[in-house]
Amino acid sequence: MKKIANIKLELSDWLYNAGVVGICKIFETNDDYYEKHSNYIVFDEKLLEDFEEKYFNYFINKYEKFTSWYKIVSIEDKLINFSEDTVDEKYIEKFNKQIEYVKTKLKSASYKSGYEVIENKEIDLLKEEQKLKKIKKTKKQSIQDVIPMIEEQNKFLQEIIEFLKKEEVKRIIIAKNVIYDVIAKFWSDVSFLYKKSNKKDMYNEYKKYFIDDCIDYIHQNKEKFKYTCFSCNNKISKLSKPASYDLAWINKIGVDMSPTRKMSHFWNFNGDTFICPICNIIYSCIPAGFTILKDKGIFINENSDIDTLVKVNNTAIDNNTSFQELEEKSYFTIADNMKQSEFERTNKEIDNIQIVKLDSNNERRPYSFNIISKNKLRIIYNNRGNLKLLISKNAKIGDGSYINLYSEVIKRLYDNKNLFDLISQLFYLKLGDKFKGLSYLKNIIKINNSFLGGIMGKKIYYKKIDEIHKLGFCLRKEYEIKKADNKINGITYRLLNALKTKNSNKFMDTLLNAYMYIRKPIPTEFIEGLKDEAKLQTIGYAFLLGLQGDTSKLESNEEGAVNNE
Numbered sequence: 001m002k003k004i005a006n007i008k009l010e011l012s013d014w015l016y017n018a019g020v021v022g023i024c025k026i027f028e029t030n031d032d033y034y035e036k037h038s039n040y041i042v043f044d045e046k047l048l049e050d051f052e053e054k055y056f057n058y059f060i061n062k063y064e065k066f067t068s069w070y071k072i073v074s075i076e077d078k079l080i081n082f083s084e085d086t087v088d089e090k091y092i093e094k095f096n097k098q099i100e101y102v103k104t105k106l107k108s109a110s111y112k113s114g115y116e117v118i119e120n121k122e123i124d125l126l127k128e129e130q131k132l133k134k135i136k137k138t139k140k141q142s143i144q145d146v147i148p149m150i151e152e153q154n155k156f157l158q159e160i161i162e163f164l165k166k167e168e169v170k171r172i173i174i175a176k177n178v179i180y181d182v183i184a185k186f187w188s189d190v191s192f193l194y195k196k197s198n199k200k201d202m203y204n205e206y207k208k209y210f211i212d213d214c215i216d217y218i219h220q221n222k223e224k225f226k227y228t229c230f231s232c233n234n235k236i237s238k239l240s241k242p243a244s245y246d247l248a249w250i251n252k253i254g255v256d257m258s259p260t261r262k263m264s265h266f267w268n269f270n271g272d273t274f275i276c277p278i279c280n281i282i283y284s285c286i287p288a289g290f291t292i293l294k295d296k297g298i299f300i301n302e303n304s305d306i307d308t309l310v311k312v313n314n315t316a317i318d319n320n321t322s323f324q325e326l327e328e329k330s331y332f333t334i335a336d337n338m339k340q341s342e343f344e345r346t347n348k349e350i351d352n353i354q355i356v357k358l359d360s361n362n363e364r365r366p367y368s369f370n371i372i373s374k375n376k377l378r379i380i381y382n383n384r385g386n387l388k389l390l391i392s393k394n395a396k397i398g399d400g401s402y403i404n405l406y407s408e409v410i411k412r413l414y415d416n417k418n419l420f421d422l423i424s425q426l427f428y429l430k431l432g433d434k435f436k437g438l439s440y441l442k443n444i445i446k447i448n449n450s451f452l453g454g455i456m457g458k459k460i461y462y463k464k465i466d467e468i469h470k471l472g473f474c475l476r477k478e479y480e481i482k483k484a485d486n487k488i489n490g491i492t493y494r495l496l497n498a499l500k501t502k503n504s505n506k507f508m509d510t511l512l513n514a515y516m517y518i519r520k521p522i523p524t525e526f527i528e529g530l531k532d533e534a535k536l537q538t539i540g541y542a543f544l545l546g547l548q549g550d551t552s553k554l555e556s557n558e559e560g561a562v563n564n565e
Helices: 014-029 051-066 068-073 076-080 089-106 109-117 125-131 143-164 167-181 202-218 277-284 306-312 323-337 374-382 384-390 405-414 420-431 438-456 462-481 485-500 504-517 524-530 533-547
Strands: 006-010 040-044 291-293 296-301 353-359 367-372 394-396 402-404
Touching: 006 277, 014 040, 014 051, 014 277, 014 296, 014 306, 014 353, 051 068, 051 167, 051 202, 068 089, 068 143, 068 167, 076 143, 089 125, 089 143, 109 125, 109 167, 125 143, 143 167, 167 202, 202 277, 291 323, 296 306, 296 323, 306 323, 323 353, 323 374, 323 384, 323 405, 367 374, 374 384, 374 405, 374 438, 384 405, 384 438, 394 420, 402 405, 405 420, 405 438, 420 438, 420 485, 420 533, 438 462, 438 533, 462 485, 462 504, 462 524, 462 533, 485 504, 485 533, 504 524, 504 533, 524 533
Parallel strands: none
Antiparallel strands: 006 040, 291 296, 296 353, 353 367, 394 402
């Protein structure tokens, strides 16, 4: 009886880490227990039993609603609830597009190869596809004349969908979908992506190529093995399959082992670059480590510890998520999942974090890398409460389009730009009655203040921002008492223009006139702003918040109070 082995995987470079995250996510999706330690995981060999099912189960759970299979079967309710009363020219146009989509998919290469695997031959989908015909309505025909044709096509579509929903059929067709939509963006030419295996059962092919040899390897006596795995330093007996594997199958990263071609220098590869059967499985899980949207993907190499690494790469997505949103969410996700203790270490111990992006349409360089520096990360972390409030908040701009406040803030922080232009833009929109989120402007002002302190050393106390905010509100009240609140927008415009042009003299002149009207002196709090351009803008915009009537809580913001001095 074989002794059950424990398998240990340690964090390494970004690509291997993506594979480790991938296998962790696969285990978690299938409710498999594994141990998480600081920089490694340990799992029981038993978890590799039926791993081929678990592997595809992860991708199907994650991406089912993005597949063509789902797009086809999701029209079933509309077909079942068909009513003649709803039919008009637009209905026919939309119905024809659905027919065209279904026909295209059913006769595509991936679906055809899937049919070869499906044992249930109850209906021939290629023959069913030929029955599908677009509705052609002549000028002489009425809507009623084409209703019978619609009903007939409706019936054909329902029969196709009923077959596609059968468990065995769904299992194969969706697997084909995720292979081409997700997995093939990362690796190719082996297992179920080997050309000659195209019409074979992908589950069996994965098991044969990745799992079976790994199980054998785990129980081998490795004392006399003279070679070493490139990735994990496990001993291997020889530099050929099934004892070891090259990395040529990993798209645009691995080595072409052909002697007639140049080898990739991504990792200084050479002809001795071989991995053990365990690592072969890990690299096959790279697609699960990334989050994919259409032709693009993202992986966050935040390797402070395994738990955080897995969490930050578990972003939820839906069909409305854009890749830009996914990328911007990733910055917040990193900060939101980090522990305060990580920021209390010395700077040397806090590593920069890699954002690895995949663009599968870029054949030459599909991978690109962004670095989140310690300073940026600290600013995002310290302001995670303010940022969270902005995530779903939008503002309508001049051309009728909308900007997302969270996205605009993150974009500037990443580019090392302050937020004054955004703050100014939102104030002008407020004056034009196109933006009503004054309280969100305060969040942005505080985030910007944190940025100025972290990058430029020009932060002022949050308490001071609140005090200035209150002064603006008090001035507004004085004008309201004098029945002169119609003057407030004019004052705001002049102060805004002065801040936009960084004209401190014009700002102070406008302020002086505003206070002279109520026969009061300018508060001494503005003196600090005269000493520094950035501080004047922070103070000025905080003042305008109150002047425009923002009554949000005027207490010091506890969130992000780290290093406020």
